[in-house]
Amino acid sequence: MPDQRIEEVVNKYISLSFSVNKIGEALVKEQLDCDLTSEQHYMLRYIYQNHSCTSSELADVFSVKKSAITAIITRLWTKGLIKRTRDENDRRVVYLTLTDHGNELYLETEARIHKLVESIITKFDQNEIEMFIKSYEKLHDVLLETKKNQLED
């Protein structure tokens, strides 16, 4: 690829990713309950999908410090959406799981978000969206790799 085209693609990617993210987040936020924030929802999502997880795991996945996770999960705990359980073999470790209420709320919210995303996905033809997802997955892998390389610096 000629250098000039790379420059254009890079610029386009930066602008698109910014805008897609902003609008995407705003649309998702409208599907949330008034007392659940976007970060909180994604946290419930991760816990739901993994049945249980630790603060360190969340900190890694969300690319933030452990103390940020503590603040968010304390709010979720205060709302009765998650519970904390100490690991019996390593008392430093706390497992986070969803309460019944947390489970219900998550599922209701996620259903609304699914509907939203579905309305968007179905505007693409099948071949195009499959190719897009495949490249998105590759992008994800490249970003993960880049993140790991920078951690080693």
Added chain:
Amino acid sequence: MPDQRIEEVVNKYISLSFSVNKIGEALVKEQLDCDLTSEQHYMLRYIYQNHSCTSSELADVFSVKKSAITAIITRLWTKGLIKRTRDENDRRVVYLTLTDHGNELYLETEARIHKLVESIITKFDQNEIEMFIKSYEKLHDVLLETKKNQLED
């Protein structure tokens, strides 16, 4: 597309977009000066690309309320990175422009981010990245349309 596959694609899109955004943002944040936040940088970026803009425009582009913009631009103003100029024909309107310092800082930072994004983009073959960008653009258009439709509700 069969319903089941739609469900899979939707779920995959939600997970990927969350993760790509989180990691992408973390990587970008590492290219910033220690006293410039991600939001502030993107604001400088928008002002730079448009030479001048209003708070309302920024609020629309960033999908936030005008008061959020006021808070951010006041911080940028305090740092000497932008200036405010009242429109002479409509005294309610304030135009935001970059100062020389703001300009310099933006360009330096953006160069580092470009390098980062370039290192990622060049991991794709030309055909794939061109197709990806094309679909990303379409996604952007669909999201914009969806946002507009929801504003009318």
Added chain:
DNA sequence: ATTTAATAGTTCAACTATTTAACTATCTAC
């Protein structure tokens, strides 16, 4: 011309998210 309605941006208070630094257990390695 006057009044009412709408708009741009600001202010304020409250809340959420994030960081850093320090801390309290707890575990691991020697």
Added chain:
DNA sequence: GTAGATAGTTAAATAGTTGAACTATTAAAT
């Protein structure tokens, strides 16, 4: 047993965001 490392928490400070109210200012209606 001691030193070092780790998981998660605490506290303070900063940034971002919302909703409500506000101050001009402009536009529309009367």
